[in-house]
Amino acid sequence: MRPLALCLVLLVGAYAAEDEAALKTITKAIRDGDQELLVGLQQQHGPKAAQLVLDAVSSKRVGGGIKARLAEIVLGWPNDALGRQELVSWLAKHPNCEDDAMLFFAEIHPPEARGWFWSQLEAAKGDPAKLRHPHRVAMAVRGLGFFEDNPEIVVTRIGSMLTSEYPHVIRACAADALGGMKHARAIEALILHAEDAAIGSRVVRSLYRLTGQHFEKEPATRWQEWWASNKASLAFKMHTVADFDEFLKLQALVKPVDDTMIDMETFYGVKVEGNGLLFILDVSGSMTIGGRINKLRAQMGNILLVLEGRPTRLRHGILTFSDGVESCYPRGIATNEPENRQKAAKFIDRLDADGGTSMVSALRHAAEKVLPDANLDTLYLLSDGSPTDGSDQMVLDAARLIHQRHQCRIHTIAIGEDEPAAFGEKTLMEKVAHLTGGSFARVRDVEDGN
Secondary structure: OOOHHHHHHHHHHHHHHHHHHHHHHHHHHHHHHHHHHHHHOOOOOHHHHHHHHHHHHHOOOOOHHHHHHHHHHHHHOOOOOOHHHHHHHHHHHOOOOHHHHHHHHHOOHHHHHHHHHHHHHHHHHHHHHHHOOHHHHHHHHHHHHOOOOOHHHHHHHHHHHOOOOOOOOHOOOOOOOOOOOOOHHHHHHHHHHOOOOOOHHHHHHHHHHHHHOOOOHHHHOOOOOOOOHHHHHOOOOOHHHHHHHHHHHHHHHHHOOOOOOOOOEEOOOOOOOOOOOEEEEEHHHHHHHHHHHHHHHHHHHHHHHHHHHEEEEEEEEEEEEOOOEEEEEOOOOOOHHHHHHHHHHHHOOOOOOOOOOOOHHHHHHHHHHHHHHHHHEEEEEEOOOOOEEEEEEEHHHHHHHHHHOOOOOEEEEEEEEOOOOOOOOOOOOHHHHHHHHEEEEEOOOHHHHH
């Protein structure tokens, strides 16, 4: 028996050595920002792997892309993995964890954390507009949205957070979360906001997830009629977000194109909608090519005309970036009053193209100086080149942070950008839009006929 025992010891030792080697490779991948090499973590789900993940998630030096990928992999760990137990134990000891850790647990949503998510909502009482940490409440709402069998008290509470009194980040997460809850109260709450300018698109997506139904025209009225006829015999569908995206693609293929319809309420063809808008505009030296800066002034002038017909409570702002970042308004954002639009008109008239492309700085300025107190829902990012103040990954990390913390979609407009070299490959501006749930438009230069 002694030779057999020795063999077993050697095998266990070899496995442990392989384990340590794999973890070292994963550690290096995290440090280098290499998402592809993180794949080895799929097979490493013990306590050491869990601690490695927690260290990465809690580190300020690790980018958002790596943290998001770590959450995706951990979500796929076996339910009985020791690493999962380690993570749950850590959360029990750190109920007031940092924001990135809270986001991580919302993404992996272990069943043991459901009570913790609910406690975050219970603590967030009082005036909705004066909540101290709305993004943390939003993350708790997001975490609860992964549980189909939430009790009525949870569904009703989250449904109440769709109202306009709440900050956008909470409303947006509530609209998404209700789409995962198998309860009639979720449908009733969502229907009331089917035409909301800021969260309406999320609401209709969640309604499709629950029912398999979609009404493009007059959704509020159509949904009320449908609900009155079907609530007594409702059969939940529980589709995924991907199912809804695929449905929209199929709808676009069969929908007739009406070339006679010209929608003036667009920015380079991208619909202008929302209750809080921020335009982030590239005015680097290359914007002189093909009359790009002149067209930008014309497009922004049209935006001001569009805003004349919008409510005065709508909030808007304009940031430009070249070698630095400049804001139209001292506080970054202003209400839709005539005097503020006049300031914006003068700002637009003075737009000039010169310098580099500080795209990273512009997004970070928006995230740190504008968005925390602005309660915005939609950003429009226009550029005609790659960032000169950082890497593409830094742009994506900044965009991801904006979306995670504020639930803002970022529509992107690329001017004079080349088509991707490989089929199916996305350019930087396409990636930003895809990452944040925004739309993407590629615009040719004026001299090229657009």
